[in-house]
Amino acid sequence: MKSPDDIEQMAQALKDAMQKHLGVKGRNLEHAVRKAGRRLPKKLRAPARLMVQAEAVSGNLKLLRQLDTSKIESAYADLSAHLSAIDRAAERRARMLSVLAVIAFNLIIVFAAWVIWLKARGSI
Incomplete structure (x- = not known):
């Protein structure tokens, strides 16, 4: 299981990458993903929503246990790979x-x- 701090660090890293590579500023990852809109490819919008959901429930350990950590890690890897290529x-x-x-x-x-x-x- 990922700790809430790990999830928050991943969300912060993705938010910073979106700001650097897409020019999207946001208060948090959810706001940045919403502002990125169609600049994210269609196949990466679901992983972005998963990361937003993981960030939202990172404060609640019981809800965080319900999320699949392997999907969160692969979503983070896919998003960061795409953003670094821009x-x-x-x-x-x-x-x-x-x-x-x-x-x-x-x-x-x-x-x-x-x-x-x-x-x-x-x-x-």
Whole structure:
């Protein structure tokens, strides 16, 4: 059985990792997971809810005994592995390149429409 201190340390570590890698700040793990929302993959939302539940019952030893410690450990491992693989700088670069690509495409469309308009008027 995990001690309440271990559960709280895992929850704090996950909350800190979410702040570092996702930019999500929260009062506790539950608040951070709620703010992360869809930035967590669908397959990791259930383990995140399990960790939130474990943190919530960590003060009550009888309720804590009802939770499966192996599931808690695997949920913690999965979440921490996913969060450590996130590179915020690379995501920022990808988002900026996406915006620039949209702007470039729109400029090409406007230029092509302008050329077609000039050709229709007989200016070219």
